[in-house]
Amino acid sequence: MNSDHLIRTVEKTKLYNSYGKVTDIVGLVVESLGPDNVAIGELCYIGDRGGDIIRAEVVGFRGRKVLLMPLGEIEGVRLGTSVFRANGQFRIPVGRGLLGRIVNGLGEPIDGKGPIHAETLKTLQAQPPDPLSRRRVKDPLGTGVKALDGLVSLGLGQRMGIFAGSGVGKSTLMGMISRHSSADINVIALVGERGKEVLDFIEDMLGPDGLLRSVVVVATSDQPALIRLKAPFVATAIAEYFRDFGNDVILMMDSLTRVAMAQREVGLAAGEPPTSRGYTPSVFALLPRLLERAGMTACGSITGLYTVLVEGDDFDEPIADASRAILDGHLVLSRTLASRGHFPPIDVMESVSRVMKDVVTEAHWKGAMDAKELVAAYTESEDLINIGAYKPGNNPRIDRALHLIEPLNNFLRQGLEHDDDIGFDQNIQRFLGVLANSSLDSNTESASLT
Secondary structure, three states: OOHHHHHHHHHHOOOOOOEEEEEEEEOOEEEEEOOOOOOOOEEEEEOOOOOOOEEEEEEEEEOOEEEEEEOOOOOOOOOOOEEEEEEEEOEEEEOHHHOOOEEEOOOOEOOOOOOOOOOEEEEOOOOOOOOOOOOOOOOEEOOOOHHHHHHOOEEOOOEEEEEEOOOOOHHHHHHHHHHHOOOOEEEEEEEEEOHHHHHHHHHHHHHHHHHHOEEEEEEEOOOOHHHHHHHHHHHHHHHHHHHOOOOEEEEEEEOHHHHHHHHHHHHHHOOOOOOHHHOOHHHHHHHHHHHOOOEEOOOOEEEEEEEEEOHHHOOOOHHHHHHHHHOOEEEEEOHHHHHOOOOOOEOOOOOEEOOHHHHOOHHHHHHHHHHHHHHHHHHHHHHHHHOOOOOOOOOHHHHHHHHHHHHHHHHHOOOOOOOOOOOHHHHHHHHHHHHHHHHHHHHHHHHHHO
């Protein structure tokens, strides 16, 4: 027998593929006896010949049974339905063709512009950059938002949390940054959002110009928990692809809290015990695994901006507390400022950028600290000032705060639409000019009182 012919025959032979059978469906989880030798995270197909096929992921085991979480609706699945291995993990298409596109939580296009021209396929899981090979964060990131550039400056490769209650202005702030930042590419993940808000964000907040250099990943609140959980990893994998080509990428995720809620649903369905406020242990293991993938590398950077929806405006709830410990700073959006019509409602006293001192000049750093101190002085004495109990000249610090507060608030207020694109350096010059003018005015009045 010709050995070459035998080898070719073997190569063409379809390999044996084991299969299982659905034995139970409990809530979000499908239990199956088989297939053999599957691993956590592996992709399987649920369905019979000639029928609809449902993709599902292995999320756990119970005895000899396999626990599967479907990536879609499970109507039509019955006891005895076949379960086949897909022989691999979930992969998404990535490439330059993603720019300007809107995809779902599985990386599939939903904008009606046809298929994505992929350059390669990428798995969702990847190791964070080695801590010793990361470049240090030392270059500022211009956001186009005066409050950020002036008092809470961001750096390329920083991971920043945006902490706020519902309806305070997180999406508006993300839209402003995406339109006017100095980054090369935006990757935006909208996780657990209401369907109405998705189009509002894309058309009003992001706009046509912002979309051209962006990739938007959408997983609305009505979609299965596993799809909502896949969306942040899809967005992160896309950001990593562009980063590896030397780009400075901004990864915006709204919101990290809804990612945690999706993981809680998956964990509880798989049999994990609930802990703090019902969150399962896997939630607190997922957060660093996801957040640590952003940052600086030898070739590019991912600047991570993650919104945290604080329940009941409780900034010490479990997800907010765990996120603060991992991130490199936090922006706090104040409902009080929003109610006064001050937008963006960034509370500069409560907001911290842990890398600011490393990315700005000494004059800028001292100016920001000076401004925060004077805002704090005004806030402490605001009640006395409002009732007329404070007399100018009694406290030089408060006197200067009185002169600074209105010009500073005018500087910090900013609408969604800019008259022009103001760069980072121009914003800093304006900010330092406000401080210098208020100081001169205060000294002049103090001299006249004397």
